[in-house]
Amino acid sequence: MATLSMTTTYRPIHQLSLPGQCPHCGAQALTGHYFQLQRETRWTLRLTDQLSRRVSCTACQRECAPATWDKALTEACQAGEQQAVRLPPFFRWKTPAKLLMAMLLLVVPLLIWAISAWTDHQLRTAISQQPQPGDRLLAMPIATDTDPEPKSTYLWLKVVQVGDLEFSLIPYAGSCTTRDDCPKPSESALQPGLRFQASREDFRKTGNNLNGQDARGAERHYFVVDFERP
Numbered sequence: 001m002a003t004l005s006m007t008t009t010y011r012p013i014h015q016l017s018l019p020g021q022c023p024h025c026g027a028q029a030l031t032g033h034y035f036q037l038q039r040e041t042r043w044t045l046r047l048t049d050q051l052s053r054r055v056s057c058t059a060c061q062r063e064c065a066p067a068t069w070d071k072a073l074t075e076a077c078q079a080g081e082q083q084a085v086r087l088p089p090f091f092r093w094k095t096p097a098k099l100l101m102a103m104l105l106l107v108v109p110l111l112i113w114a115i116s117a118w119t120d121h122q123l124r125t126a127i128s129q130q131p132q133p134g135d136r137l138l139a140m141p142i143a144t145d146t147d148p149e150p151k152s153t154y155l156w157l158k159v160v161q162v163g164d165l166e167f168s169l170i171p172y173a174g175s176c177t178t179r180d181d182c183p184k185p186s187e188s189a190l191q192p193g194l195r196f197q198a199s200r201e202d203f204r205k206t207g208n209n210l211n212g213q214d215a216r217g218a219e220r221h222y223f224v225v226d227f228e229r230p
């Protein structure tokens, strides 16, 4: 694959004169060249700590293969390697990679948000069209004749029975001031004495409004902000 292809660059870091004769022209003109390997892909650039060395003749410009080196030349060559000062290795992402990562950083949260919004919408539609016993709703009480100034808090309601025209809900004890940190209530917090009936038609039409009354005939109005189906 083209994206995986890697090029290696030899970065010169040191050179020195070496003893001995050129096997090609006989001149006493051998030079050792030292390189540090730099590897590059489409996405990354890396300077390794790997060294490479080469011996050439400055008289005939030809390269001397290691097979032709004598002991003195080999040792001088190794000494040169010790002298060579390596550049500090590094690794970095190239611009296309950085752009791609920036794009992913933008797109992934957007995608997660879109999926979550779509899931919420599906759940809200399913529950408001056809509530089922066990569904839980996070709701905000709305002013009524009997309760003109409800506390502006959220509370959980549980659907306990569903009829053709109305359905019954029971509030859980406890409330919270913001919808995002409203803990899921335990079943022991149910308050059956506050059970009320709500219109299925109103809920179905609006997707949010619970309008009804309790056993004593007191009005109950809620605006539903969150939906949960076990």
Ligand SMILES: [Zn+2]
Pocket: 022, 023, 024, 025, 026, 027, 057, 058, 059, 060, 061, 062
């Ligand atoms: Zn030569």
